[in-house]
Amino acid sequence: MRLAPLLLALAVTAPAFAASRETRIPDTSLATAAQLREQALADRTGWNVVESLTTEVGPRLAGSEADAKAVAWAQAKFKALGFDKVWIEPVTFPKWVRRSERAAVLGGHAQPLTVTALGGSPKGTVEAEIVRFADLAALEAAPAGSLAGKIAFVDYQMTSARDGSDYRNGGAIRSKGPSAAIRKGAIAFLMRSAGTDNHRVAHTGITRFDEGLTPVPSASLTIPDADQLARLLQRGPVRVSLALDCGWDGEYTSHNVIGEITGRSLPKEVVVIGGHLDSWDLGTGAIDDGAGIAITMAAGHLIGQLKQAPKRTIRVLAFANEEQGLYGGKAYAEKHLADITRHQIGAESDFGAGRIYAFNTGAPDHARKATEQIAQALAPLGIEYAPGKGSAGPDISPFAAKGMAWAWLAQDGSDYFDLHHNADDTLDKIDPAALAQNVAAYAVFAYLAADAEGDFGSQLKETAATE
Amino acid sequence: MRLAPLLLALAVTAPAFAASRETRIPDTSLATAAQLREQALADRTGWNVVESLTTEVGPRLAGSEADAKAVAWAQAKFKALGFDKVWIEPVTFPKWVRRSERAAVLGGHAQPLTVTALGGSPKGTVEAEIVRFADLAALEAAPAGSLAGKIAFVDYQMTSARDGSDYRNGGAIRSKGPSAAIRKGAIAFLMRSAGTDNHRVAHTGITRFDEGLTPVPSASLTIPDADQLARLLQRGPVRVSLALDCGWDGEYTSHNVIGEITGRSLPKEVVVIGGHLDSWDLGTGAIDDGAGIAITMAAGHLIGQLKQAPKRTIRVLAFANEEQGLYGGKAYAEKHLADITRHQIGAESDFGAGRIYAFNTGAPDHARKATEQIAQALAPLGIEYAPGKGSAGPDISPFAAKGMAWAWLAQDGSDYFDLHHNADDTLDKIDPAALAQNVAAYAVFAYLAADAEGDFGSQLKETAATE
Structure with a gap:
């Protein structure tokens, strides 16, 4: 997690063109999401991913040899998990040792x-x-x-x-x-x-x-x-x-690693979820942010396993060097700025591996109903709808500041700062059941957002904050 | 705590001369002990001692510069706590760095x-x-x-x-x-x-x-x-x-540090309690064994504050280099062997700072009653009498093996091996209330053993094990 994400409260203002038609999620999609939710709770993919990353790569300080290994690991893992497209985008930053x-x-x-x-x-x-x-x-x-x-x-x-x-x-x-x-x-x-x-x-x-x-x-x-x-x-x-x-x-060039499950009818529109691939060097980056990588990769994978893909594409982002200044998030925002309206909505998991207890989006009025529908689908996971609350995760915040709609899936961080950025951030600190609940929540959210009829308000802001 | 104290089950065999007269504790002594118990629970001396040792000396690996500082600290602390006699006895051992x-x-x-x-x-x-x-x-x-x-x-x-x-x-x-x-x-x-x-x-x-x-x-x-x-x-x-x-x-000579509260009528007979002054170098030796030093120093101090001293002398031992082979305990046993029958009974605190839950002595039949009386005086502290159980603490075990009577005050060690011999053995891990309960138990035990009419069976064994 970056320095002060909790201070960020980016209000996505309702776009001027706010659709007269309300964004809604079809009943058939909600039924599929309910099945996806139960399936995710019983699935081990999230655990397997974070076990793999923290064991095989271990600590992965941005710019270190392990950084390159992590990039290769993420590409291979996306492919192994059946993502339709996998690619990398360069991210350059000063190297600290x-x-x-x-x-x-x-x-x-x-x-x-x-x-x-x-x-x-x-x-x-x-x-x-x-x-x-x-x-x-x-x-x-x-x-x-x-x-x-x-x-x-x-x-x-x-x-x-x-x-x-x-x-x-x-x-x-x-x-x-x-x-x-x-x-x-x-x-x-x-x-x-x-x-x-x-x-x-x-x-x-x-x-x-x-x-x-x-x-x-x-x-x-x-x-x-x-x-x-x-x-x-x-x-x-x-x-x-x-x-x-x-x-x-000196400088180092790492990469954002991206995997996609292609949408069935609006493949160029994307729901983005993700975490950051780098970690501090002292632990093995299990809760910060192996968990976020695992949760979102597993959610994408499970959506990819459905008989029918959602309307839009699920794009899972493994960001480079979040820890030293949101470099991956900023690079993504810059590169994809022209496509901002093709980004249905984004959410980043970067607050550990505790259970998600609250959900909201920054969506404008015309998409409020869809937010409520997603919240309802998340409720069986013990997640409450928290209208008016939340913010974008760290690495999507540069893009959210430009106008991408964001969702907030709030994790219980009671023990997060016991482990954050220290040598104790290791795999044993993750509860597999809590991790599965996170996967279920991200899968449900991403699937429903991708299958919604209508948008969540992403639109380039005229005078966007640059973070 | 040394390597395997829990494996020790030294049975002090009933001496051949087993007194026909039963060892008993007078009612007046029991009344004083009850007051002492309540006073100790409200007293901060134990906490102050362990705070002082772990802060001012910190880690004190046997043979390090801090070893000498710890010896000086213990002498000064005994004096400050009003002990009547304070002295040191040399202990030589190989130095490991x-x-x-x-x-x-x-x-x-x-x-x-x-x-x-x-x-x-x-x-x-x-x-x-x-x-x-x-x-x-x-x-x-x-x-x-x-x-x-x-x-x-x-x-x-x-x-x-x-x-x-x-x-x-x-x-x-x-x-x-x-x-x-x-x-x-x-x-x-x-x-x-x-x-x-x-x-x-x-x-x-x-x-x-x-x-x-x-x-x-x-x-x-x-x-x-x-x-x-x-x-x-x-x-x-x-x-x-x-x-x-x-x-x-090479070799290093440290010291056992000894403080006494002089007995009123049998000053040459001693009840010994103590802990070890050395620690491993990774933590600050709070639970191993700053706590034992603090518990027994504070118990001696509180007995010394009574209007009337007990019959026998209370001798508090701060042993040198327990960690690397019971050097202090062995040196004490060797030096004081001829005086073994002057040792009424001994007990060492070296299993952390958890609450004491059980008590027993290795006393022979003629002193069983006195053990039961002490157990009764300890019961209000939540301590149960555990006949047939227990053993001598590590540093008194060489002397107990020679025939000194021992008492066992069993601490709750549920979290002991979370902290034992590692960098986390620091002051914050000690619960002041649990520490005060320990002080109360040691004060009650030592006072009553020192005031008993009769002995607990210390006698030189013919073929004593040498540990």
């Missing part, structure tokens, strides 16, 4: 600290006193120059929630903390991991340095290590050594 | 593996195919020479239990697996951690190489990494690289 990372408390209480570099951090070795801040606002309120020669330490503890809402704080510290620290004179940046676990696994994730600033080594501490620093600070000044070997290293 | 450790899957599924060297492992770098065994028996049953040039991988998954009983299997793999592997020709040894968690933290612990064998690099994998290897092996042969930099490095 992690080589080593170490930290320790110095002095009378000398002891090692477990840290991980934030993505985008430069390399560097420093030894300095740390200055603790309870949150980002406290750091931003520090007097100019007050951190000269020191290490800023932001010690905010995220709380868990079904919707992961406290990531707005944890994620903001990661993205904005280093620049704020530099502005106060700091020579390095440390943060309590943006996480909700209590294990010795630090949470990484991309950070950015504001233009005009000289980047400083920036890392996160595990939550027990942050606790330890906070306790040591109660006893007096604490000096810390931090040694990061990491940094930007 | 861990410098670095790395492992990776090679080939088409190349990816890093998270491992930790087993204590006692030599350094070494190997690249070879792994051969998986479901358990130690399977490895031992492999044909001679069948592992020539290969890495043995024992993939046994421990299950959790209140009494930690499956450690008999997990621990035996760690202690005997490397030698068994060498006998089959293996050039390195890997094992699934002897643990019950599902995090990317590997469990270390001491291993031994049988005489006449040339030691090979030996390490444990985290449980998710072991899962990963098992899945990869289902796809075909797996080559792994393992690079350990660690090994034995």
